[in-house]
Amino acid sequence: MGLPLLLRVLPLIALLNGASGETTAAIGTFADVNTECKACPHSLCPNILAYEQGESANVTCWTRGTRIIDTTLWLRSTSDCYVTEYDLNDNITDYTSALPYCGPGSEDEDLTLEDATLKYKTECRICPTISCDTVAYLKEDTDVELTCWTPDGQVIIDDPYWMKTTNNCYVAQKNLYSKPDITYLDPCGPIPYLEIEKHFNENGTSDVDKRDAAPEPGTFAPSYLINVTVGENYALCRSCAQETCRVERRYVFDQEVWLQCLVDTNGTWWSETTDFCYVKNSDFWQSPEGDYYRNPLCEYFEEPGAGPGDGDD
Ligand SMILES: *[C@@H]1O[C@H](CO)[C@@H](O)[C@H](O)[C@H]1NC(C)=O
Ligand SMILES: *[C@@H]1O[C@H](CO)[C@@H](O)[C@H](O)[C@H]1NC(C)=O
Ligand SMILES: *[C@@H]1O[C@H](CO)[C@@H](O)[C@H](O)[C@H]1NC(C)=O
Ligand SMILES: *[C@@H]1O[C@H](CO)[C@@H](O)[C@H](O)[C@H]1NC(C)=O
Ligand SMILES: *[C@@H]1O[C@H](CO)[C@@H](O)[C@H](O)[C@H]1NC(C)=O
Numbered sequence: 001m002g003l004p005l006l007l008r009v010l011p012l013i014a015l016l017n018g019a020s021g022e023t024t025a026a027i028g029t030f031a032d033v034n035t036e037c038k039a040c041p042h043s044l045c046p047n048i049l050a051y052e053q054g055e056s057a058n059v060t061c062w063t064r065g066t067r068i069i070d071t072t073l074w075l076r077s078t079s080d081c082y083v084t085e086y087d088l089n090d091n092i093t094d095y096t097s098a099l100p101y102c103g104p105g106s107e108d109e110d111l112t113l114e115d116a117t118l119k120y121k122t123e124c125r126i127c128p129t130i131s132c133d134t135v136a137y138l139k140e141d142t143d144v145e146l147t148c149w150t151p152d153g154q155v156i157i158d159d160p161y162w163m164k165t166t167n168n169c170y171v172a173q174k175n176l177y178s179k180p181d182i183t184y185l186d187p188c189g190p191i192p193y194l195e196i197e198k199h200f201n202e203n204g205t206s207d208v209d210k211r212d213a214a215p216e217p218g219t220f221a222p223s224y225l226i227n228v229t230v231g232e233n234y235a236l237c238r239s240c241a242q243e244t245c246r247v248e249r250r251y252v253f254d255q256e257v258w259l260q261c262l263v264d265t266n267g268t269w270w271s272e273t274t275d276f277c278y279v280k281n282s283d284f285w286q287s288p289e290g291d292y293y294r295n296p297l298c299e300y301f302e303e304p305g306a307g308p309g310d311g312d313d
Contacts, residue, residue: 025060026058026059026060027058027059027060027092027099028056028057028058029056029059029075029088029089029092030054030055030056030088031051031053031054031055031057031083031087031088031089032053032088032089033053033198033199034050034052034053034193034195035051035083035087035088035192036050036051036083036189037049037050037051037057037077037079037082037083038081038082038083039082039110039186039189040065040082040108040109040110041064041065041066041074041082041084041106041109042065042066043066043068043084044109044111044147044166044168045110046148046186046189047081047188047189047190048079048080048081048189049077049079049081049189050189051083051192052192057078057079057083057088058077058078059076059077059078060077060100061076061099061100061101061103062075062076062085062095062096062099062100062102063075063076063101063102063103064107065082065084065107066084068085068086069086070086071084071085071086073095075088075099076106082106111147111186112147112148112184112185112186113147113166114145114147114180114181114185115144115146116143116145116176116177116180117141117142117143117144117176118139118141118142118176118177119140119175119176119177119274120140120175120225120260120274121137121260121272121298121301122137122140122142122171122172122175123136123171123224123296124136124138124144124165124169124171125169125171126170126194126195126196126199127170127191127192127193128150128152128153128154128170128172128191129153129154129193130224131193132193132194132195133194133195133196133197134296135167135196136167137296137301138171138301144165144166144167144171145165145166146163146164146165146166146180146185147163147164147165147185147186148164148185148186148188148189149161149162149163149164149173149180149182149185149186149187149188150163150164150170150187150188153172154172154224156172156173156174156225157174157225157227159172159173159174161173161179161182163180172225225258225260225274226258226259226288226295227256227257227259228256228258228271228284228286228288229255229256229257229285229286230251230253230254230255230284230285231283232253232283234250235251235255235257235279235280235284236250236279237249237250237251237273237275237277237278237279238277238279239277239278241263241278242265248275248277249273249275249277257274257279257284258273258274259271259272259288259295260295260298261296261298261300261301262281262288262289262295262296263278263297263299264289264297268280268282269281269282269287269288269289271284271288271289271295
């Protein structure tokens, strides 16, 4: 792993000079997986640092915070942020006897919150790009509570801002009815690439507002609002994904249309647009059902248990 042998076999105890000039015992450790070092020891707290797998950290005291799988222990690093014990080198068995308690004030969870509502079907992801795993499929008109924002997410149509919800996953700002007033919200800080596989809430053991269980179905195809253009003289948008359904709209040649998700009607692909009606994919220049887009099926958003209420209470 390119790490010094010493770091890999021994808990490294070093003496560091704190800002105050006092000497503080620190334990040298490293991240087992990509992880986040947070302003407070709870999964929803904003990030101060992102650690890559194998990256070393010196930790100086322990505290209690969000339970991650089997531990509520979090460690404060010399960068003044907190990382869950679960994501650290687990060869160091007892941080609590080797290090002092950070003090009761360290357990506080200080969050900024703002309500918002989803305008479209939205995948809530473990990190803010479409290659990140989907934590929950949320329907249009789902109320979400936002806790921080990032300007560095994947551009959706024309907007790179994503917001983290209190369901501990990120939604694209483009999918909200209106842009939240981010002056009231914390920035999320640097966000590492995270995977459900490595941050899996096995048996629902992590605290509810944290790493949520993977929803059904278990396929995590990337998706987002995609823009396509009409390739026929016109394209009819219907109330459901069949030729016999009522025509609600007519898009014209070369018109740009934004799509939410896919329906397979007896082998013919249709797409639900942001006008909440359905167009046959063959009416577009592009093939929205293709691997390039990897749009989700509309039915994913109907799955019971895929919504934010699952595990919320
Ligand atoms: C943990 O310790 C075991 C046995 O001492 C050793 O084989 C292993 O490489 C260590 N793993 C890490 C990640 O340090
Ligand atoms: C941890 O402390 C050691 C010893 O003082 C130092 O060499 C190392 O750079 C520190 N690592 C980090 C990530 O701060
Ligand atoms: C989850 O449940 C299975 C079966 O009961 C058990 O073997 C496993 O250890 C549990 N995992 C955790 C993290 O509790
Ligand atoms: C989608 O929008 C982007 C940005 O406006 C544009 O560059 C791109 O050509 C559009 N794609 C289609 C298929 O219309
Ligand atoms: C799909 O195919 C089945 C069996 O061939 C048929 O009964 C059904 O009406 C078809 N549905 C549509 C929407 O064409």
